[in-house]
Amino acid sequence: MNTLQFALILSLGWLALISPDVHISTAMAAEKSAPPNILFIFSDDLAYQAISAYGDERKLLETPHIDRVAKEGIRFDRCVVTNSICGPCRATILTGKYSHKNGFYNNSNSRFDSTQTTFPKLFKSQGYSTALIGKWHLVSEPTGFDHWEILPGQGIYYNPPMIANGQKVQRQGYVTDIITDRSIDWLKNRDKSKPFLLMAQHKAPHREWSPALRHLGFNKDKPFAEPATLFDQYKDRAQAVVDHDMGIDRTFTKLDAKFVPPPGINSTQLEEWNKYYLPRNNAFEAAHLQGQDLVRWRYHRYMHDYLACVKAVDESVGRLLQTLDEEGLAENTLVVVTSDQGFYLGEHGWFDKRWIFEESLRTPLLARWPAAIPAGRTNGQIVSLLDIAQTFLDVARIEAPADMQGASLLPLLKGDTPADWRKSLYYRYYEYPSPHRVKPHYGVVTDRYKLVHYEGTGEGEWELLDRQVDPQEVKSFHNDPAYAQTMTELKDEIRSLQKVVDDQTPPPAKAYGNAPLEWSPFGPLK
Template structure:
């Protein structure tokens, strides 16, 4: 299919610093961008300590700013990363889903920082593309990557590194900082963790502890989805769609004995060394044996709760390793006196459901996947321990970093620089709503295509393609988003206003029904190839 939407090559105009003293170049701040995959804000103790303590990630908030209304534009891995790199919504950068290819004619902020004099490096999970542009050095996982003994793609070829992926990613980043960083240049370090992406294989240090823990059940674990057709038909329910083998780590032979069909195996197990497997089995085999004894006595409620606890034990244990390693990074920056001139960001490529609405995974514009953690430390600029509730998005990172670096910002970037919020000049921030658009349907988890806007108080969503349904939420009165008030007469005027605002924002960001139809056609074409 001839591509109907072209992305123009941008003529780069980089601000010259040749007429400035060398000392001014050195004053440009370093940027350390730390991102985990599917890290729910509910699983960071700076937001809530009900599930886990994350003291090292919390350090960034304690020494900087915690954003409570940060969100994504498209809650799925590769598209989110494309938005971050390009500063453009999915419909303009072309990476609408995990299936479509990333258009390499897009100009990314690391390319512009590199041209502005920054040394650049990326380590960990990119998710798409094997040769990211704008990096002096990279070592990235192929696709989703592996937790144990992972393979990495480098500029000189592929290599397998023995160990645990979260530790290895940190080792690679620290090795670059220690041995190949050019002290005379500012640097951009993109330090990107695979964890806590499905299927949540923890480090031995943490699975020995977390498999013994019990976690509080979410209030909406048994949501009945009344008034929300798209939610009711989605396939990410913990009871119905979470795999006992792949996700909960039950051996498939045991499942056969119990007459349970489970289509996905424990693939990560095969990557383990003999010693790693022995340690794993010593902890997980007793869990498997206990499940075998209890299974036929469980009703659906009990099985749901059992699967939820297993999910939380492994998911949170992988986060404990992330927190350990963020601590290693922060300690190094402090020890080498780099912290004072370094902007540090901690975020995720989107949020994640930790049993809310009975779900795992993401994709929806509902709060737990739409909202993403964001913590930023910038010494002498950000007041330590501050909280910010303005509506910000992953769309905003590119402009923020480029402005901080004094680099050229292309006109087609669509975000807003966060600098006014970071530096206490809130009067210069005027965004009152953010835009969201999800495309990957029909596909895994069966989350229907939808777009919408959110303000601090309200949210309106339009589900389209195979249905035509609207949902409206009062975020202040119904933070769990279980009451669709679209037909409630008390909100009639507000709904009209929100629909009008949605159309205005769609036009502002150059999204349209024509593009919706184009991407449906493109997706169908890719699916049949």
């Protein structure tokens, strides 16, 4: 050690004695200059109403670990999707493109084109260790990852088979725990000479909402608060809304209701499963419930099962955050918690998603990055899963391809809103008629309004929703003379957005899945 080095060490030590913050700020500066790690925690069908950080008035569940991300980072209150269905949302996240650009339109017959550019490929090319563990649901095999272990198709909750780097493996246990265990194992044994991108992607809380055994009866049979629109009659709405097949009153199967055990469950697990469900199922059958009483029973069974699945996801988030702490990675790791879209928890009498309406359009989005993001903030700007790819690339200082269609959230993460930030977003849903008979539709979303066009023969149908006047979205104002100017302005906005995202030509017939061929992709904008 020469004299200069000794003097420098002595001076830094003296400064640390005078001000303990000097060491902390020096460490933080070093962290900020290093390439950040990214941990993407992704659930399937996770409703914002089920996360206590979002303050739903029903107070359905406490999620302390997900809430921790919000408390130590930022909560986005208006994250919306471009096509509210699982596979298309995943393709949009990977590519930063709308469905009509990445080619994955629906869950019926789409297959992800793995030759196209994705942000994990770009991360890998720039020296990141990349891994994907959990639900994939894009048919083709993952690309751009040093390591991947996925559920085939939708996957199952108990003892799921998985595919690890192309090889079939059989896992034992509960799927959320397995995905968490495998993710933690990769984190601890990764190539530590490189920054990392880890995508931990849960099946839960996807239908049929099979809880972990430890969470059976977590609410001690206490009734859940009901949404105000549980018995929505769909008055003053388009026929497209009336003609659905996703109601708790009409679409609830024996598997949903737990009169049939979940696939893959073994005899030991089934014994404990039956101890909880059989007495309650017998009581239900003896009661001979009808009408609204039957709907209420199904709603409470649904809420118990769905929220129990969310509890396991919340525990997973806690374990992953703890691992970052133990490995000394928390400071310079961007943690993002989100879902492929929102989900109905009984609103309008529904489960599932698909619609442009609020509960399915809006998805939770929370982020924490101690080295760069101020803690404890919320953001109400219109953001989207379309923005994830460009955000991650921006955070890692990797150039984004020019044909990506989102915008980086990095300024918003740091507390700044660009002057030209979006005021509206274009939405388009395709899959019809199965499952659930949700008609293909497109529209525009603003802070206050949604203008929706349901596709079909002839002119189709329109709806105009005003969230300021009607936050529960139970009435359409499209024929109200007082909204004539608003209708004109929003139709113009749809035209403008269709040009911006280059959605002005009919998609291939297969985009609609099982739709009748006479369906026209664009009704006239009159």
